[in-house]
Amino acid sequence: MVSRPQPGDRLAVVSQSGPTVTLFDAVTHRAESVLEVPAQPHELCFDAEHRLLYCTSSYTDGYYDHNAGRAHQLTLIDPDTGRIVEVIDLSPEHGPHGLALDPVRRRLYVSVEAGPAGPGGVVVLDTTTRKVLRRIDTLAPGPHWFAIDPDGKLGYAANKEAPFVTVVELATGALAGRIPVSGSEGISVSPDGSTLAVAAPKADFSRRSTDPSLLLIDTGSGRITATLPTEFTVIPVHWTATGLLLAGEVRTPADLGTPLEGGIFGPGVPGGRLTVWAGPTAAEVELVGTAEVGSLPLTLTSSPDGSRAYLAAIGSSTVTVVDLADPARPAVLDTLEVARAGEPGAHGLAYITGPHA
Numbered sequence: 001m002v003s004r005p006q007p008g009d010r011l012a013v014v015s016q017s018g019p020t021v022t023l024f025d026a027v028t029h030r031a032e033s034v035l036e037v038p039a040q041p042h043e044l045c046f047d048a049e050h051r052l053l054y055c056t057s058s059y060t061d062g063y064y065d066h067n068a069g070r071a072h073q074l075t076l077i078d079p080d081t082g083r084i085v086e087v088i089d090l091s092p093e094h095g096p097h098g099l100a101l102d103p104v105r106r107r108l109y110v111s112v113e114a115g116p117a118g119p120g121g122v123v124v125l126d127t128t129t130r131k132v133l134r135r136i137d138t139l140a141p142g143p144h145w146f147a148i149d150p151d152g153k154l155g156y157a158a159n160k161e162a163p164f165v166t167v168v169e170l171a172t173g174a175l176a177g178r179i180p181v182s183g184s185e186g187i188s189v190s191p192d193g194s195t196l197a198v199a200a201p202k203a204d205f206s207r208r209s210t211d212p213s214l215l216l217i218d219t220g221s222g223r224i225t226a227t228l229p230t231e232f233t234v235i236p237v238h239w240t241a242t243g244l245l246l247a248g249e250v251r252t253p254a255d256l257g258t259p260l261e262g263g264i265f266g267p268g269v270p271g272g273r274l275t276v277w278a279g280p281t282a283a284e285v286e287l288v289g290t291a292e293v294g295s296l297p298l299t300l301t302s303s304p305d306g307s308r309a310y311l312a313a314i315g316s317s318t319v320t321v322v323d324l325a326d327p328a329r330p331a332v333l334d335t336l337e338v339a340r341a342g343e344p345g346a347h348g349l350a351y352i353t354g355p356h357a
Contacts (some may be wrong), residue, residue, distance in 0.1 A: 005303055008354020010078070010079060012053055013042045013319055016063070016341040021055060023079060026351070029321065029334050033082040043299070045099035045108070045348035047127055049129060053077040053350060054108060056096040063344060064144065064160070064309070065068065070094035070113060076130070079352045088130065092116040093123055098146040100155065101127070102170070109155060109260060111138075111146040111172075122146055122155065136173040138166040145186055150193045158187040160202045167222065169277020177222050181215060186237035186247075186300070190282035194219060197245055199234035208254045209233040214247055216283060225283055230275065236299050242306030243329055245277035245285050248297030265296070265343040269315050272297035276309075276327050293332040294318035294346075301349045308333070310349055335337045 019039050023032045038057040047229060054076040059067035074088040090096055095113030102109070112135070113140035130355040138156070141161035148155045154176060157166040164178035165187065175193045181203030186231045190197070196217040201210065212233045216226040229234045232249040239245055242323070251270040258268060272293045279285035281291045294313025308323040309330070319336040339347040 004307055006166050006354060007276045009303075010352040010354070011319070011336075012044050012046070012079060012241075012350045012352055013312060013338050013346055014044060014348035015289060015338050015340045016040055016042065016344045016347040019341075019357050020339070022064050022338060023082060023352075024336060029336055031103065034339070035082055036073065036078060038085070038087060039079075040071060041075070041348065042097050043099050043348040045101050046079070046173075046352050047101055047108070048102065048353055049103055049106070050080065050210065051080060051128055051355070053079045053352065054099055054352060055348070056099060056110065058095050058097050060307065062138075064142070070115065072096065074110060077283065081354065086130065088125075090123060090132070091134070095142070096123070097144050100146045102148055102150045104151040105152050107133075107170070108154070109148060111143040111147055111157060113143070114141040120157075120159070134173065136168050137169070138168065139174075139175065140164070140166055147187045147189050147196070147331070149167040149189050150191065154219065156189065156196055158185055158198060160184065165196075165198055165217075179217055179222050179224070185235045188237045188239045188245075189219070190245075191241055191243055192237050192282060195282035196237065199247065200238050201233075202324055203233045204237055205250075205254075209252075214245070214277075216285075216351070218283065218288065228277065228285070228287070236297060236311070238300035238302060238309075239282075240302040240306035240309070240324070241304060243278070243282060244253050244301070244306060244324060245273045247277070247284075247309055248276055248293065248300055249273040250296055251276050265315050269295045271316070272310055272313060273328060274309065274320070274322060275280040276324070276330050278327050284345070289328045289330045291320070291322050291332055293320040294335070298347060299349045301351055304353060305349055310351070312346040312349050313336075314344040314347055317332075319346055319349070
């Protein structure tokens with residue numbers, strides 16, 4: 001039987017323009033606390049062993065490819081007290097964004113953009129000492145999202161601008177390969193480690209979606225084994241612990257044949273869609289269900305048991321809570337409003353298990 005969120009569990013949500021992190025009760029969906037953090041927070045990651053929430057601040061103002069300068073902070077938050085524990089200055093690294101945790105080896109991987117420290121890459125931190133151990137070059141200017149396999153051996157960087165996904169050996173930092181993909185967005189590894197899902201191509205909000213899809217890649221060979229067509233451009237991708245593949249499709253005014261007015265966060269931007277894929281194996285999934293969500297869905301996560309999905313929509317500044325008990329009929333349970341001080345709104349997400357877990 002699929003279980004549900006337990007008392008003490010929380011959902012952490014970034015408001016990029018807040019700039020804040022809001023902690024919601026995962027059972028009641030009530031906002032428990034709102035914590036101010038450094039400007040332009042983006043992504044979140046929860047470390048259950050050390051009871052810490054990591055938050056990247058990517059830019060001084062704005063967002064990817066439209067900002068006033070790159071930031072360099074990694075904020076550590078105690079989710080049980082709602083307090084900032086430490087702000088780590090990653091300089092000369094800058095533009096930190098994607099986060100991936102290897103709890104077994106106590107390593108946190110933070111993607112960073114090209115700059116004084118070198119080409120785009122990944123900074124490796126020891127989660128016990130909170131010290132930077134080294135950087136791994138991904139040889140692309142803007143590695144945005146980063147994912148690691150369940151064994152902690154390989155890491156995969158999605159590169160918006162470069163025509164490939166970078167594969168690196170985490171133990172040595174060596175380049176293990178480049179998988180040809182013409183610009184990529186979200187990236188996620190299946191629970192069994194056999195398959196990598198990549199959203200492609202890079203999102204372009206000024207025009208209709210062009211051949212949007214999810215690419216399935218065999219992690220053993222590095223070859224694309226399937227192309228799953230979608231109706232609209234996909235940005236976030238997430239594999240649940242139960243093997244469901246989730247994707248957030250972005251509808252833009254151009255997709256509906258209307259002009260883009262007021263920018264990508266304007267009132268004319270339509271709602272997005274959650275798509276759910278399932279199959280006998282990770283390599284043999286097919287579309288089984290959909291649910292309507294807020295505008296410009298950007299980040300996806302799920303409860304540890306895979307019973308619920310959470311999708312943050314930066315345009316509407318909302319988080320849609322979806323029941324996945326029946327993947328063919330994903331049911332919207334609630335829509336959480338995330339306060340913002342301007343544009344954009346809700347961004348990074350992290351599910352925080354209570355001290356009971």
